[in-house]
Amino acid sequence: MTHTFNNKISLGQNFLNNPEVTRRCLKEARLNSADVVLEVGPGQGALTRGLLQSPCRFVHAVEIDRRLAPWLEPLQAGQPGRFKIFWGDALVADLRRLLPPPNKVLANIPYNITTDLIWKILVELGPRRLERLILLVQKEAADRLNAPPATKERSPLGITLEQMGAVRTLMKVSPGSFNPPPKVWSALISIDLTKNFGLAASPLWRRLLAAAFAQRRKKLVNNLAAAGCGKERSAAIFAAAGIGLAARAEELTAPQWRALFQELAAAEN
Template identity: 45%
Template sequence: MKDSRASNYRFKHNTDIGQNFLVNQGIVENIVKAAEILDGEVVLEVGPGKGILSRQILKWPCSRLISIEVDHRLSQFLDPLTQEDDRVTIIWEDALRMNFLKDLPCPPSLVIANLPYHITTPIVWKFLEELAPQGLTRMVLMVQREAAVRMIQQEGSKDRCPLGITLEAMGMVRKVLNVPPGAFRPIPKVQSSVIRIDITANRQLPRDPNWRRMLKISFAQRRKTLINNWGIAGIHRDEGLRRLISVGLRETTRAEEVPLNTWLKLSSSFQWSE
């Protein structure tokens, strides 16, 4: 195995693209253990960095590890992985710009990633839109703690959000562990959490423009009621009241107060798309 201590010393982290690399081996082991990698699974990793998670994943019986990395300077750490283990494929690309359906050699059933925090919401939506219909069953993700809270919250919480509601409709999200800033280099200014997302239902939902539009306009201004947000989006007040009454909601209801089953009824019963 290549000794990269000198390279580690010379490497200059680019924090503009979220390069806070995990260095705590115990946390790495807990992340991969939480993923429960099955024999023969295809695993997708986004942002492998210097490969600490990659090497731990390869201790499990996956059939293939596909790692997507945008920074070619990290080839000195990642290229040796492809030489040591023929299960590894490195794709040098920006994951947000990829078409996973076309650009991945095969569809993964599992995603494990230490995500750059500034892309958390768009990349999770992308996983759901492009990979869930192809058989993605679960994700184990390192995210900023505030993002983890938003994805886990149930109705009634001010932290509730469209992504969290969609995840609830598709399965289950749970926190695996909290991770202190000292587990990274360079040390970030934010707290982190590892979450596990299990996908068991409604795999096509993230692709539904009616669902996405409904949530977008409903959460457009959090302090406003649903009927006021809908009015801003062009839905006449009388029509808004009719929709509220049909699913048993009050005129004063705000988006964060609506339970999942009611969102599903609103989506299936009415047209929201532009």
């Protein structure tokens, strides 16, 4: 049966139609028989079919648009003990309730929810030893996640990922790889989590980043002081962490962020 579908622009749907990108996603996921995969936004099932042909143990799929049921429900009916669809918004769903818990995530993320969705995945699945994410994102988002210190693209999420593991851009993906084609280039990225699995869920870490980037052009010590840390306490913490008082949030290196967080945590205890 042939199904027709008109995309909802409001949902940010751009369905992947490039088999080479799908193959690369599956290759980089490095799936084995112990893996449990979460696929966010399976769309018409191009990647889902590849996942179900892989050796992975189980596949969860979260899809917001029930009009995609003619493509996805037959896949669930064919492998009911290995594939389950959750109809709803991934930004609202409680990912901690997925059983068995996913250790890998594959997703073609709508551009308008990229940052929020990655944060949510890290917060809810990171502490459960999430290992790898293979994501299709807007190229500009990939650049921000990979941004080194002292660049304007430096971001709280990129810094968090740097503390939890590593981000790699695997390939650039042209607009013609999607239907309908977006107006911008995309990138396929991998995120490997190897340490600090609960960091994104730490209230102190999130407060630190929010205060640090509240006013990017201001000195970091002033941002923290204005957020309630106080000037003297902030200066003492900076001295203990070996960070100059003139430093701005985007300038700190990974070891400096780690030292600052550790000093703040010690000061609160």
